[in-house]
Amino acid sequence: MSQRVYLDYNASAPLRPEVREAMVEALAIDGNPSSVHAEGRAARAAIEAAREKVAFLVGAVPANVIFTSGGTESNATALAPKTAADPLFVSAIEHPSVLAGGRFPANAVRQIPVTGNGVIDLEILAGELDTHHFEGERARALVSVMTANNETGAIQPVSEAAAIVHERGGVLHSDAVQAAGKLKLDLAALGADLLTLSAHKMGGPKGVGALVLRRGMEVGPLLQGGSQEQRRRAGTENVACIVGFGVAAELAVADLEKVQAVAKLRDELEAGASAVTPDAVVFSAAVPRLPNTICLAVPGTKAETLVIGLDLAGLAVSSGSACSSGKVEASHVLSAMGVTQEIAQGAIRVSLGWATEAEHVERFIEAWGALIKRLKEARQAA
Ligand code: PLP
Numbered sequence: 158m159s160q161r162v163y164l165d166y167n168a169s170a171p172l173r174p175e176v177r178e179a180m181v182e183a184l185a186i187d188g189n190p191s192s193v194h195a196e197g198r199a200a201r202a203a204i205e206a207a208r209e210k211v212a213f214l215v216g217a218v219p220a221n222v223i224f225t226s227g228g229t230e231s232n233a234t235a236l237a238p239k240t241a242a243d244p245l246f247v248s249a250i251e252h253p254s255v256l257a258g259g260r261f262p263a264n265a266v267r268q269i270p271v272t273g274n275g276v277i278d279l280e281i282l283a284g285e286l287d288t289h290h291f292e293g294e295r296a297r298a299l300v301s302v303m304t305a306n307n308e309t310g311a312i313q314p315v316s317e318a319a320a321i322v323h324e325r326g327g328v329l330h331s332d333a334v335q336a337a338g339k340l341k342l343d344l345a346a347l348g349a350d351l352l353t354l355s356a357h358k359m360g361g362p363k364g365v366g367a368l369v370l371r372r373g374m375e376v377g378p379l380l381q382g383g384s385q386e387q388r389r390r391a392g393t394e395n396v397a398c399i400v401g402f403g404v405a406a407e408l409a410v411a412d413l414e415k416v417q418a419v420a421k422l423r424d425e426l427e428a429g430a431s432a433v434t435p436d437a438v439v440f441s442a443a444v445p446r447l448p449n450t451i452c453l454a455v456p457g458t459k460a461e462t463l464v465i466g467l468d469l470a471g472l473a474v475s476s477g478s479a480c481s482s483g484k485v486e487a488s489h490v491l492s493a494m495g496v497t498q499e500i501a502q503g504a505i506r507v508s509l510g511w512a513t514e515a516e517h518v519e520r521f522i523e524a525w526g527a528l529i530k531r532l533k534e535a536r537q538a539a
Contacts (some may be wrong), residue, residue, distance in 0.1 A: 162472045162517045166358070166449060166510035167307050167335060173360035173408055173511065176401045180362060183400035190394050191385065200396050207403025211367050214406040215333070215352060216343040221370040223389045224399050228334040228355035229254040231368040232301075234379040234390070235330045235351040236261060241299035246285060248277040248302050248313065249493035255301050255332055256489070260379070268493075269300075274444040275311040275494045277302055279321060286325045298327035304336035304347070308477060308490045308506055309441035310450025312340070319348025328374075334358055334366070338409035339416055339447045350374045356398070360511055361405030365398035412511065419509040420448035422518045426507060427451050429522030433529050438500060440491065449510055454496075454503035458532060463505050466532070470524035474507045 163171060183203055188196025190204050204224070212219040225231045232252070236245055236259025243265040247255050250271050258266035269282045286298055302318045305311065319329045330351040333342055338359030344352055351374060355366040370376065376389065383391030409416070430453065431437055440452040455463070460476035467474055477488035487501035496504075507521065 159471060159520075162520045164507045164509060164513070164517065164521060165473045165475050166513075167310075167506060167508035168475055169357045169363060170338075170360045170510045171512055172362060172401075173405060175408060176361055176404045179404045180397045180401040183397040186396055190396060200394075203396055203400050204394055207399045207406075210403040210406045211354065212369070214337065214342065214410055215354070215369055216345060217352075217369045218372060220387070221372065221374070223368045223370070223376075223386050224394060224402075225366045225368055225390055226364055226395070227357070227366040228252070228332065228353050229366075230379065231353040231355070231366045232330075232332055233257075233259045234368050234376055235259065235353060236299065236301060237376055237379075238265075239377040241297050241328050244289070246282065246298060246300045250275060250277075250306050250308075250311075250490045251301060251303055252307060252332055252334070253489075255303070271493050273495050275306060275309045275441040275490065276444055277313055277318065279314060279317055282318060283321045283325075286321065286327065298322065298325065299330065300327055301330040301332065304331050304333040304342070304352075305340065305447045306441070306490060307335045308488055308504075309452045309494075310335075310447035310508075311441035312336070312445045312447065316346060316348045319350075323348065335447060335450075338405075338413070339449055341413060344369060344371055351376065356402035356405050359405050359409045362398045362401040365395055365402045367402070408511075416511055417448045419513055422513055422515060423449055423451055423507075423509055425515075426509075426518045426521055427453070429518070430525050433522070433526045438496075440494065440496070440504065449513075450506065450508050452491075452504055452506045454500050454505070455529070456500055456503065458503050458529075460503050460505050462532065463503070463528065466528040467505075467521075467524055470528065472521055472524055474505055476505050477501075 186200045188200040190200040208219045208222050212222050232254040244267045245261040246267050249268040300322045315331050322329045328350045331349040332353040334355040350371050352369040357363040380391045434455045438454050464476045487498050491501035
């Protein structure tokens with residue numbers, strides 16, 4: 158059997174070999190990073206070295222990087238009423254961990270609509286902030302706008318959103334889980350007050366992430382009961398995963414141009430697929446997208462059929478958002494973009510990354526052609 162082709166980097170990118178090596182070495186560190194003895198100090202040093210690398214990835218101060226168990230926890234930590242007043246404003250295409258509202262009550266989460274191209278409508282955001290009367294001691298808004306969408310790859314106007322929010326005295330959080338390692342990220346240029354990162358989307362291990370704060374910003378801990386992470390996140394640090402995250406961040410900086418070059422392969426894949434299925438709809442194609450992502454649907458064909466057919470042919474892609482696999486309902490992102498249920502149910506996401514080669518794209522186009530032909534024949538025979 159020929160080698161499998163993995164094209165699901167937005168769900169989780171393969172671990173980079175350098176990361177694995179550094180993690181194996183870190184697993185040999187016996188100490189608890191909070192201990193004062195030499196073993197403890199070795200663990201602490203490993204964490205602090207990683208913190209510097211993660212901070213450098215986004216132009217932040219190392220002391221303002223809080224290590225967490227991943228993007229989900231970072232989002233839950235960031236979205237805290239302690240930072241701002243009700244309600245919380247989020248774009249309608251956020252990851253479910255943002256839509257859930259963190260520590261805000263569910264009925265205090267307001268969704269800001271997106272355009273048909275999957276980009277937040279800034280006029281509506283400004284209007285909502287202008288008309289809302291914030292009450293209480295922290296009478297300011299908290300707004301969450303992701304840096305780039307995980308399903309369509311659509312890049313969001315975060316710095317423009319930040320200007321709108323800041324002009325009105327509010328705070329902006331951005332979930333940069335999918336953008337990190339694919340776009341150049343700078344906390345100051347983005348204008349974000351809080352930024353969420355996750356290691357496993359950029360070749361690091363699963364189960365570790367960070368919440369990055371701009372200077373002067375503070376959040377209350379989600380997990381309490383320990384002084385770790387400057388009392389911002391209790392619990393003994395996951396030393397090996399944090400070390401792996403640091404190496405992944407370092408490689409993301411060094412290889413940014415290489416990763417961005419997958420845009421050429423993505424475009425070839427898009428052209429190849431569209432040649433076979435000219436009626437395919439490519440979502441967010443008219444706006445700037447992540448260089449590695451394509452989300453497309455073939456009218457009349459179910460996403461599961463395509464995902465399973467491609468899987469049997471040796472290729473891994475996902476339907477809608479693969480963050481929670483096995484789900485069959487249409488994506489909330491596509492629904493927010495006004496895509497009909499019928500079309501949205503056929504949407505698959507193909508996402509490339511650091512190890513994708515031209516040959517993988519050729520394999521996809523070949524498999525796509527064969528699968529579509531088979532499905533057509535089966536339909537005709539029925
Ligand atoms: N935010 C976005 C945009 C994502 O794509 C994901 C993916 O799962 C997450 C947050 C959650 O990150 P994690 O898997 O590290 O919890």
